[in-house]
Amino acid sequence: MAELRKRHTETAAAEDSDKGQEIDSDPREDLDSEDDKSPDEKADIVLTKTIPTGTDKTPEILDSALKGFSDRWRNWTIRGIFTFVMIGGFGLLIYAGPLALMVATLIVQVKCFEEIINIGYAVYRIHGLPWFRSLSWYFLITSNYFFYGESLVDYFSVVINKQDYLRVLVTYHRFFSFCLYIVGFVWFVLSLVKKYYMKQFSLFAWTHVALLIVVTQSYLIIQNIFEGLIWFIVPVSMIVINDVWAYIFGFFLGRTPLIKLSPKKTWEGFIGGGLATVFFGLLMSYVMCQYQYFVCPIEYSETQGAMTMECEPSRLFRLEEYTLPETMSGLLKLVGVKNTVTLYPFMLHSLSMSTFSSVIGPFGGFFASGFKRAFKIKDFGDVIPGHGGIMDRFDCQYLMATFVNVYISSFIHNQSPQKLLQMVLSLKPEQQLNLFYTLKENLEKRGIVQPP
């Protein structure tokens, strides 16, 4: 969610957020003005106030050090500190390598799921409903087994094929996953209790929507990481950059309100944040394109027994000279500048990503903000001091990750010849032979292979 506040509503730029978006400064402000609610809506408010959302999980040392500060300044300081803590943590994770990033993604996913489910419990006032907590976690584990299995199988097939029991798990992966799911499904049906039917079905739906948002999209994130760290780091950073700069622009120049849903967002912040994202996106891409560590797809090397990121960088990450369009180059000739520009092709893709993260990205935040208002909560949780829950930081990240994944599969990723060969070699010998001769014939016809 872009930070597009009007100048007069906040007074410090230090309150920027780092990993997605910021807490809606105070949804309760909005809440108080809702005098037109029906009695049962009012009942909802009372009941959902029991949802554990607050931002006072501050370490004791900090708490005592900030004793003299007013509440407002105290909060800003804490928020600022934890912003840097998170950015630092992100840096460390990048340094630690792809495996650490994947594990972190998994942890974030589990925490987000927990936060969403907890809100569900509070909304439907479930206390002592048989099995429900266990069932939600069971579905989380099942779907993770399915999705992580699907992606890891591809990358670790060499190792997996060595162990017989693992090979069985791989070959029938979908079947086992389906069986696990069916067990949960039957369990749910058996746990139905007359008095609670409606609540149980609502929470069943709630759980599945949470899985759809959190688990499937985490899977897409993992896939992006495998394509090369740059496909993960650049988009994540773009959302953060958009957030921070939209806040700064909104703070200094904001005049024109953007959307009713988030009354503090302004057009000035929206546009300024977008321009900054494009600029920093290009800069970041330019730097990162120069390191194999960032641009190489991640592969598991059997000989090293570890993930490797070494490769001949693809065309995307090699400097190329582009000729500018006629109209533009005419202008440049007048100034005496040459009409070509040297770029990494990846930088052009970075333009698409920064456009998406600054135009559509904020809608992920509006959505989350609407959701929080719908269920009358301030934050999704209270894990990060000064920031709220994990989900408060990651809502737009999920939307962005999906975009990047689709973008890669549509515009970047051609079938990897290596994977295709693996698929061919898993055919029956006579089919392999058949395919071999057909391919040979085809290549000869097209003159790519010389007939003997």
Add this chain to the structure above:
Amino acid sequence: MAELRKRHTETAAAEDSDKGQEIDSDPREDLDSEDDKSPDEKADIVLTKTIPTGTDKTPEILDSALKGFSDRWRNWTIRGIFTFVMIGGFGLLIYAGPLALMVATLIVQVKCFEEIINIGYAVYRIHGLPWFRSLSWYFLITSNYFFYGESLVDYFSVVINKQDYLRVLVTYHRFFSFCLYIVGFVWFVLSLVKKYYMKQFSLFAWTHVALLIVVTQSYLIIQNIFEGLIWFIVPVSMIVINDVWAYIFGFFLGRTPLIKLSPKKTWEGFIGGGLATVFFGLLMSYVMCQYQYFVCPIEYSETQGAMTMECEPSRLFRLEEYTLPETMSGLLKLVGVKNTVTLYPFMLHSLSMSTFSSVIGPFGGFFASGFKRAFKIKDFGDVIPGHGGIMDRFDCQYLMATFVNVYISSFIHNQSPQKLLQMVLSLKPEQQLNLFYTLKENLEKRGIVQPP
């Protein structure tokens, strides 16, 4: 949902259902006994009684012909007639061929979606909420565009590649689908209205769960049809057979209640229905295995400009002699019968399917029945006279289709060499050449191809 009624609760076997499951004879019976409901649950009942669910859409001619009958007999007759109408319709569709079946699947899907969404509208009492109906339909179209696209692309790639504009649609299919979805997402966020936040988010979730149930599973059905009509007809019929025979067994022998959720189901019906399903499943498979029309995968023939079902039947559909296990064959020798049995291998798979459809299948029905009770409705709709809504007939079919799809992908479907070749040929020429030589080397090493 298996029909496992106790003998004393119903009196005519003619009331069997044909395509999945039967209306829970009278959920209101159950409803009346719910004296322990809270006031707001009572309010729900009043409000959801406005949901259009009844079974009185009877054609006028029938209505007047049955004037003299008591209500009960009238209903049975109508139900019986429409059971045969539906079975006849199913037969006609099979005769009309795969394209007709796919179109029918699509129509059923749209109707099911409509029924689920209508219940959502009624439950959340949405009247005049801006854009909501349009949005639901928009998401339905978007997800169908994505899923149908994904499967049709595979099968019609030859035709599609001829048209330039189609090729663009295919190459960037995921990207276009994602863009369409994002438009809907942004539209939803922009349509949020303060007073209705909670209802809007609930319906948004409702729509997505409906899509998950209806659209994704229809896509799996279409995939099954492409594998060969037998993979579609046998499972669909199994659910119907299980339904009918569980009803008959339950009617004549039922004594022991099975599950609280559906008080009229009995263990006798459950077991008898299961045995009948296994028997008829084997019989049906044996007959259908003999016709190419049923067993051949469906392919689009460019020369004929139509779908074709001609092939050399795979090993699954050719008679094979199986030796019975030692213990069993000793017994048979005593009786003087030979210890081998000749079967189509498909018949063994039919055993797995009939087991699933009779053990797990009913849970699809229990789930639907619980859902209907949760939202205090009798049927999902009133489209089929005497039967209720389309969704009332198809709930277990979706579960079954998913099982069959997973089953095929785990145990039956090996990579088709033809598709693999297509993928290889879509690589860049130098990659094709590379793959060719690596494959050649590999085949030579293993002695499958003789080195020159």
